[in-house]
Every structure is written in structure tokens, then in C-alpha cells.
Amino acid sequence: MKNVADLAGVGIKTVSRVVNNEPGVSEETRQRVLRATEQLQYHLDMTAGSLKRSGRKTQSIGLLLPSVSNPFSGEIHRALEDALTERGIAVFASSLDDDPEREKKLISAFLGRRVDGLVLTPIARSQAYVIPEHSRNLPMVFIDREPVGIEADAVVTDNETGASKAAAHLIRHGHTRLAYLGDRTDIQTATKRRTGFLEEIGRAGIATSTIPVRNGLHDEETALRAAIELLTSENPPTAIFSSQNLITFGAMRALRSLGLHHKVALIGFDDFTLADMMEPGITVIAQHPERIGKLAAERILARIDGDDGAPKTYIVPSELIPRGSGELPPLN
Amino acid sequence: MKNVADLAGVGIKTVSRVVNNEPGVSEETRQRVLRATEQLQYHLDMTAGSLKRSGRKTQSIGLLLPSVSNPFSGEIHRALEDALTERGIAVFASSLDDDPEREKKLISAFLGRRVDGLVLTPIARSQAYVIPEHSRNLPMVFIDREPVGIEADAVVTDNETGASKAAAHLIRHGHTRLAYLGDRTDIQTATKRRTGFLEEIGRAGIATSTIPVRNGLHDEETALRAAIELLTSENPPTAIFSSQNLITFGAMRALRSLGLHHKVALIGFDDFTLADMMEPGITVIAQHPERIGKLAAERILARIDGDDGAPKTYIVPSELIPRGSGELPPLN
DNA sequence: ATGATACATGACATCGTTGTCTGGCGCCGG
DNA sequence: CCGGCGCCAGACAACGATGTCATGTATCAT
Structure with missing residues (x-):
């Protein structure tokens, strides 16, 4: 200069x-x-400018995702980026890998870079450790999962209702022998989906104790095994609900390997590319990552601009997309 | 402090x-x-520190991708991130959307944030406009496509050889009536794939003039239409090569809608999730985004650390993964 | 003509940190 | 007993920008 x-x-x-x-x-x-x-x-040189500039804004925010290579996260990232780029704000993106230690380290790294705000998927059991930063006026918006131990904005999918819609849909198509394949129970979204699913079943007058529930599945392989075990048991379900992408893939493989893909119904939480090209098409409860990203962007911008209203959780509705697998009738 | x-x-x-x-x-x-x-x-406060600190490093780099929501880009991003996080370097990620204007704007935004380096997928017809920065010692590594009008490191997939492998594979399975479905010709990778594909056909002694070549396809819809037109022409191909993900999807839909998916062979460039779950499984030329990302990270780090050797293009080999669709014999 | 007013411009301190340099203190060997 | 050395610690300028304030000049109303 x-x-x-x-x-x-x-x-x-x-x-x-x-x-x-x-x-x-x-x-x-x-x-x-x-x-x-x-x-x-x-x-x-913006970095020098932000030193003295009023408000000390660096025009950058930190984004913490399960993984930047996860397509669902990618969609959120993109929607956020679009909204923030318009305002000249750049996005630091990082992957958490379900590792609470990493969560803390990365937040610390972003803090050191003086980001104007943080958008994150919480992993650690509690986010109380960021209370000091938050109350020091660092805008934070949690996405996908609600934070624990801290009051802050959150944007999440309507997990319970989504799962209950799946249950209702299967029941409407005549199923009573349903099964649930779920993720690790320490993941908030997983337990909410299970709750929603089972409650709806209860409301339909089916004894939830008769419903086989397999938790702790975290990848395609474990889901595949659990599904096969379920389907080859003596009183196999006529319909399966899988609580997440990878688990759905595992279930699909299991059904196919047993030649049951046209016989046992399947609804998966999370939409995915080519779901409609499967045989049969896979019925899903679709989340709307673009909406989540957009809303998160709006919230973080509002907070950066000084909005100091009470923290609120925003719920983005999910959508049941029938494609065939969820409409198969019970087979006996 | x-x-x-x-x-x-x-x-x-x-x-x-x-x-x-x-x-x-x-x-x-x-x-x-x-x-x-x-x-x-x-x-x-790292931003203040990097002001005076020797070398003025901000411990951050800029990453420009076609889109952060593109799974292929996501994999590259992830591999890069892993290598850079180890060194305490944070990544600004942005989406280009094939827009040359955006490319310039985003680079400018990163420059203003004094990133230590740039990793990017070039879009604009020429990257000569960044020569000043590059020669001013801003490390740059181009990925996926080689830059035009500037000498700089690049990490790319072996596009020509990959496409030629596809051609050879189809020919080996008896096909002579091949067809090519390709992306916009102003995209470097697209033309390289076409070249590789056609040259291999020439080497096999098949007149390339007899090969229908459809360029300019840029999404599923246009690819679908082109494929249908091709397949319903009077001398339809017995095998199709699609030069990219979305085009492959379009071709798959076309084949399926005409009931030809078990009759006409298909090989697509780019691997994708669930390719093995299709009917038939889709044979692909898989790129290795993780390797591209890792290599790009190594190069940018070396440059940041002062390596001033001559710029070089690194080529990451592709891999043919047979899954069924590429092994269908010609049907007449 | 004169004081007031508006506008264009630059001097200077400052943001939070690090590089350089200097100073005080204790300890050692001669 | 003294010079020299090593160690700890702080004073101060500088990094590249911006906020504040002062200055100079042209313009305008009276």
C-alpha cells in the first residue's frame, strides 16, 4: 500500500x-x-485490515461437517457457500469424522483465525466447552444435530416426524412385521429417528416390543450383516426401515443377495443419487440439505449482523418420496 | 495478549x-x-501474527472446485484436507460452477486473504491472468485439468489412456459399432477422453468416421436425449462410452427406458456409488480422487516450503472396473 | 472583503502479534 | 575480585491496514 x-x-x-x-x-x-x-x-490485504477495522470482521466463517466428502454435507456446504459468497464471506471447511477430539481442535483452529462465525455439526457429547466463545459473542449455528449443554441456534431435519412418516407409510401398505436398522445410539439424529418410528408403530396399535430393532450399525458392512440375520430369522419382517444412507445400502445388498428385493419392503432415511434407478426404486425419507444450508446461512448472517434474539431451533421438514420399495405389499 | x-x-x-x-x-x-x-x-490471533511473522504465512490455502457438492470434488477436497490439517493449514473451499468470471473473483478473494497457496480446477480459457501472482511466488497447483497460458504444477487423471482402455475393452468383447457421448468440447478433460477413445478405435483398425460422436452434453437430460436418439437410429451402436458421470446416468436411463440395458454395452468414465448395484452393474473407468487430492497436497506443500523446481504435470492413472455392463457382447 | 463551510488529503496512533535488541542477574574461571 | 557468559525478560519498532483528527484550499453567503 x-x-x-x-x-x-x-x-x-x-x-x-x-x-x-x-x-x-x-x-x-x-x-x-x-x-x-x-x-x-x-x-x-484483508487480514491486516480486519485487525483495526470496526468490528474486526475477517469476512470468513468456519464450517465443520462430518466429512466434506459426504454428499449430504456437500449439499449443505454448497447452499451455505452460495449465501455467504454473496456477502463476500469465505468458508473454511473441515471434516470431523465423528471425532470429538477433532471437533475441539478444529474449532480452536478456526478461533485462532478469528472467523466471524461457526456453523457446525456437533459430535462431542456436549458442546458446553464453547460456551465462553459463544457468550463472548461468536455467532454459532448448529446443523443436523442440536447442541447439548449450550443454548444456540440450530437447524435440523424433522427426524422424528420423518421416521414416523415412514412407519405410517409401511403400515398403510399393510405391514405389521416391521424392523428397524439404526445407527449408533450416541448420535442424536439416530435416536430421534428410532423414537419417531417406534412411536408411530405404537400409535397404530402394534406392540413395539415385537419390532426387531438393531442399533449400532455404522457402515454398509455391519448393516448388511444385520439385515441378513434379520431376514433369515424364523419370523422375518415384511418391511424394513433403515435410518441412514449407508445402512440403506447395506439393507439393499442384503435383500438382493437373498433375492428378496421385490418381496420385502424398504424405506430408507436420506435420499441418494440413483435411488430411482434401483430395482425396485428405493422409497426414501428425503432430507433437504440445500434448505438446511440456506437457513443456516441466514441465521449465521443475522447473528453476525447483531441479532441477539433468543436462540432457536429451526426444523426443516423431510419428505417421503415413494419409488417402489416402500410400496411393496407384505408377502404372506 | x-x-x-x-x-x-x-x-x-x-x-x-x-x-x-x-x-x-x-x-x-x-x-x-x-x-x-x-x-x-x-x-x-493468527491473523495478527501472520502480519509480522517471517514469511507472512497465514497457514491457509484456497481450494477452487467445480462444486463442493460434487462427490468427485468432495473426495479430492477430503484428501487435501487430511494432508494439510496435519500441518495446521486450513482450507478455504469454493465452487466455480464452470464460470470463468467466478474463477477470477474467487481467486481475487483468496488473494485478499493472503492464502499461502492455491489449488484449483481451471475453468477460464486461459489462466494467464494469474501469472503475476504465480511469479510473485504464490504456490499454485492445478487439478483435474491442466492450466493454459501458464507454467505451473498440475495433477490430472490419465484421461486419454483411461478412455482408450474403455475402447480396447469394448473392442475385445467383440464390439465394432461403438458410440461416444461427451461433454462440452471446451472442457479439456472432455476432449482428451474423446481423443483417447477414438485413437484406440483407430488402432484397432475401425474407421473412426463410422463412430457416432455426440459432444456438448452437460447434464443427465441432454445425455438421455442424445442416447435415445442414438439407440433408435437406423444403425444403432452395440456399445456406448460416456465420458462423465452425469452423461453415464443419462445413458443408463436411456438404455433402461428402451429395455436395452442388458443388450447394449456401456462403459462410463468416473466411478460412482452403487454402480455395482445397478442391473447390470456398470463398468467404469474409475478416477482416483483421493490420490489426486493427496498428490496435490504434497505438491502445494513442497512449493510452500520453497521448492522451486520446474513445474510438472503429475498423472494419476485411472482404472477399469468391470461390473457387467461393459462386458455385454454385441447383440447381432 | 470576510468568516463560515465543504471538501480533499495526509499525519499519526492503533489493531495484536513477532523480531530484534538491550538489560539485569547469577555463575564461573582466572 | 572482576570480566565474561548464559539465561530470562521486557522495551520497542514493525507488519499492513484503518479510524481519527488536523490542515489546506476553494466556495459561498453576507
């Missing part, structure tokens, strides 16, 4: 005014300065 | 030494300072 000022023969403050489009510079000087910036390939 | 220093009753430089783990502080003072940082919830 100094160099530009010298070249243009003006003070550095004037250069600052020009590059920041502040008023109070004559058109002539402005042109001279612009020519100088051009000539020297000058580029404003 | 000042506050911490006061509370601990030491000078700010001593606090700096402690939080940066520099030597020359007695154990007693160190403890006192650490207690103070704890009490005040002090967190080092």
Missing part, C-alpha cells in the same frame, strides 16, 4: 479510501491511484 | 514466547502465563 501511495504520489490513507470505495477522493486522484494499483498488481 | 501479560505480571513478549512454545522462559513463569491464558480464555 505504501508503494502504491508513493507511486501515485498520495498518502496511504488516500489509497485506502480508493480501494475501499470510500467517498472523499477527487475523481482525478482516484484514477491516479487506480492506475498505480494496477501497475503494481496491488491487492488489498 | 496484553491482558494476559498484565494478569501474569509479565511482558507481552514473554506471553508470546509461551504460547508459541519458544524457549527461554523459566518453567515457573511459563506456568504463570499458562494459568493466565486459561483464566482469560485467551486464544492466539
